Amino acid sequence: MRERAVYIISVAAELAGVHPQTLRTYERRGLIKPARTSGGTRRYSPKDVERVQLIQELTQGDGINLAGVLRILDLQDRLDEMSERLDRARDEVEQVKAEAREALREVKAASRHEIVLYRTPEIERHRSGRGRRR
Numbered sequence: 001m002r003e004r005a006v007y008i009i010s011v012a013a014e015l016a017g018v019h020p021q022t023l024r025t026y027e028r029r030g031l032i033k034p035a036r037t038s039g040g041t042r043r044y045s046p047k048d049v050e051r052v053q054l055i056q057e058l059t060q061g062d063g064i065n066l067a068g069v070l071r072i073l074d075l076q077d078r079l080d081e082m083s084e085r086l087d088r089a090r091d092e093v094e095q096v097k098a099e100a101r102e103a104l105r106e107v108k109a110a111s112r113h114e115i116v117l118y119r120t121p122e123i124e125r126h127r128s129g130r131g132r133r134r
């Protein structure tokens with residue numbers, strides 16, 4: 001829901017605490033990418049407003065220039081994307097585990113025998129106390 005672009009530029013600017021021209025500048029610099037209506041009007045989402053606030057914090061509070069902010073935002077976007085991919089992968093793993101458990105239940109029910117998962121033991125060679133010593 002944070003992605004839904006609902007605010008016009010004046011409202012987004014007010015919410016972010018900046019002048020509308022600042023939003024236009026940030027867009028020109030590639031720092032934000034507001035959605036556009038079919039008529040070309042910019043529409044900002046709550047996520048866009050948060051991003052503008054972060055840009056303000058980085059530039060004014062931390063003294064980072066816009067090129068540095070662009071790099072930070074790019075890294076943050078990549079991190080968010082990787083996090084989403086990881087979440088999807090975890091969901092897929094859980095789905096596969098659930099399917100495997102169900103398949104195992106079906107095999108158990110069909111065979112009427114106990115199924116025991118067996119792993120071959122790893123053989124380790126131990127030196128006995130006997131033998132030559134140096």
